[in-house]
């Protein structure tokens with residue numbers, strides 16, 4: 001089939017390249033001419049495992065092309081996937097500006113009688129597919145028919161390519177049985193179960209999925225805080241909880257909370273939409289609120305471990321919202337930097353991320369010293385916070401921490417290090433929801449018992 005994807009973000013590019021790999025002819029369109037110019041030169045503007053190889057393979061085979069103009073697309077292709085950004089505005093409402101702009105640029109409408117499809121993949125408020133359908137209905141020439149359907153995307157950054165080829169499920173929301181059947185045929189090449197439903201249910205499924213994950217993470221973080229206060233060990237609690245198939249083992253990691261392009265935005269949009277619909281989502285609202293407090297909790301633990309933080313040097317290891325990506329959208333690192341600077345003006349912050357350094361240079365204040373390695377970031381610091389659980393941080397040995405740092409105090413914000421092992425070798429490692437949180441003698445003497453190397 002000839003298809004197009006409008007919005008060459010990670011979701012759009014992966015979807016386009018993925019369908020091209022399945023043998024379709026795909027045009028990938030984005031209004032960002034710089035991005036399209038890069039893609040035409042074979043440069044992938046994201047750190048996404050496997051994406052470069054997938055794109056290269058399909059551009060070389062001539063199945064994947066790039067462009068920046070969505071007009072006339074409907075003349076050329078049978079199916080358009082919309083994967084444009086729907087960022088939340090100040091009132092947490094999703095902005096559909098990019099989506100409407102694409103819809104309005106699709107004119108002139110096709111002259112052939114072939115039925116066309118517009119499949120919305122972006123996260124959108126419930127009812128959007130119907131609104132798009134009615135917006136174009138009045139403008140379509142009589143002989144022309146376009147079905148607007150909802151095919152929400154559940155792929156994750158960092159594993160987008162794998163998630164495309166091995167989806168957990170494919171949800172097809174459509175008011176037209178014919179469109180639903182055609183999309184089912186296209187998706188049948190992929191292994192996930194296909195769920196055919198109406199557009200509104202498909203749209204709500206997407207928002208509810210991200211909101212549920214947000215609730216699960218915030219629940220874990222709050223139980224972890226309770227574990228700290230009551231002397232329990234949260235990772236062991238989480239492991240036992242996860243063995244119950246009704247709870248499941250995933251998304252029970254406590255840490256610095258959730259970030260990213262979609263999860264926080266979708267959870268907030270659901271809350272906003274639900275308020276307007278008269279069905280308040282108090283649980284999701286509380287999960288969002290709880291998430292915002294987590295970096296502060298970590299800073300309080302740091303303050304308990306360090307006297308006079310304003311005169312100290314602190315390293316942040318990891319800046320992206322999770323490993324496997326250079327995305328820093330709503331990353332806990334941003335909040336940590338802002339709060340550390342606000343609460344302790346004068347504090348020196350160094351930072352290192354294996355992939356997100358160049359993004360960080362644009363987003364973090366210039367006072368943050370971005371370093372080229374963990375060693376450089378840790379050297380001469382009084383404490384370090386593991387913000388993102390990149391694998392390479394697990395390779396750092398106790399002796400490295402002791403040799404490089406002024407004081408080997410590690411706040412393991414993702415419970416990724418061997419805390420007991422490091423503690424036994426003289427490194428203070430303070431995790432989330434685990435004991436010992438702060439060794440007693442250490443608190444009493446405000447850090448002076450940690451051997452200076």
Ligand code: UGA
Pocket residue numbers: 123153154155156157158210213217250251252253254255256257258259260261262263266321322
């Ligand atoms: C999320 C969803 O998982 C995808 O299904 C969805 O398609 C995507 O949003 C989207 O709507 O575009 P993603 O943003 O890639 O995917 O990130 P996740 O892997 O879900 O992680 C989200 C955040 O939760 C990260 O900051 C991660 O560190 C945090 N997290 C995750 C925890 O704090 N604890 C956990 O146990 C799991």
